[in-house]
Amino acid sequence: MFNFYFGVGFALVNFVLFLLCYKWFGKAGLFAWIAAATILANLQVVKTIEMFGLVMTLGNVIYGTIYLATDLLNEKYGEKEAKKAVWFGFFTLVMTTIIMQLVLVFEPHESDFAQTHLEALFGLMPRLALGSLTAYLISQYLDVKLFAKLREKFSRPDQLWIRNNGSTMVSQLIDTFIFCMIAFAGVFSWDVWLQIFFTTYVIKFFVSAASTPFIYIARGFKHPEEAQKPGN
Known part of the structure; x- marks a missing residue:
């Protein structure tokens, strides 16, 4: 049970740091968080743990905070800013992948100790x-699109939880399906594939639900840039 209880504390640390990043740095902090989270999630995913008798990968908690950040951007600054943040995170991930693949090409000195560790972290299969x-x-x-659509129907401030959870839980289902199909279809038997797909999505589902109070807290933070909220 250690991994479960430690995992709860780990999730809280992620959420609190997210709040601090936005409180201290405003909209720029959300963009910075998305950039960092995309990198950290793809580093953490190489580590596997066991919880309740099931093998799962790390990275789902920090990855879930990316949705939290884009939903908050959508809520306070508009759909255009949320889309820009998505592309910013995508560029960050592509940039990191390209640069680190080039780093691995350099021939290490005989005294080097980092090459094998870097290969384990960044030498992921192209698939x-x-x-x-x-x-x-x-x-x-x-x-981003679902959040904007839900905001049209559930626009009251107290209905933020519907907008946040509705958009995130649907989009994360698609995210999990696409990743598992591209990365693991044909690699594992279908019963193992289904277990990976199910456990990954369940973790993301609970992370999304647990993040709800934190988006309400973050929405209450005030920053001068909100006065120039861009149009959609």
Whole structure:
């Protein structure tokens, strides 16, 4: 049960740091958070843990905060800014992938100790990288559009939880399906594939639900830039 209880605390740390990043740095902090989270999520995913008898990967909590950030941008600054943030995160992920692949090409000195560790972290198969990038771009754009549509029907301030959870839970389902299909279809048997798909989405589902109080807290923070909210 250690991983479960530690995981709860780990999620809280992620949410609190997210709040601090927005409180201290405003809209720029949300863009910076998305950039950092896309990189950290793809580093954490190489580590597997066991919880309740199931093997799962890390990275789902920090990845879930990306949806939290884009939904908050959509809520306070408009759909255009949320879309810009999606592309910013996508560029960050592509940039990191390209640069680190080039880093791995350099021949290490005989005294070097980092090459094998860097290969373990960044030498991912192209199939995994393709799955991650494709799933990110499609699901994030879907999340932005769904949030905007839900805001038309559920526009009251107290209905933010519907906009946030409705858009995130649907888009993360698509994200999980796309990534698992590209990365793992044909690699594992279908029963194992279904277990990976199910456990990954369940974790994302609970992370999304747990993040709801934090988006309400973040919405209450005031920054001067909100006066120039861009149009959609």
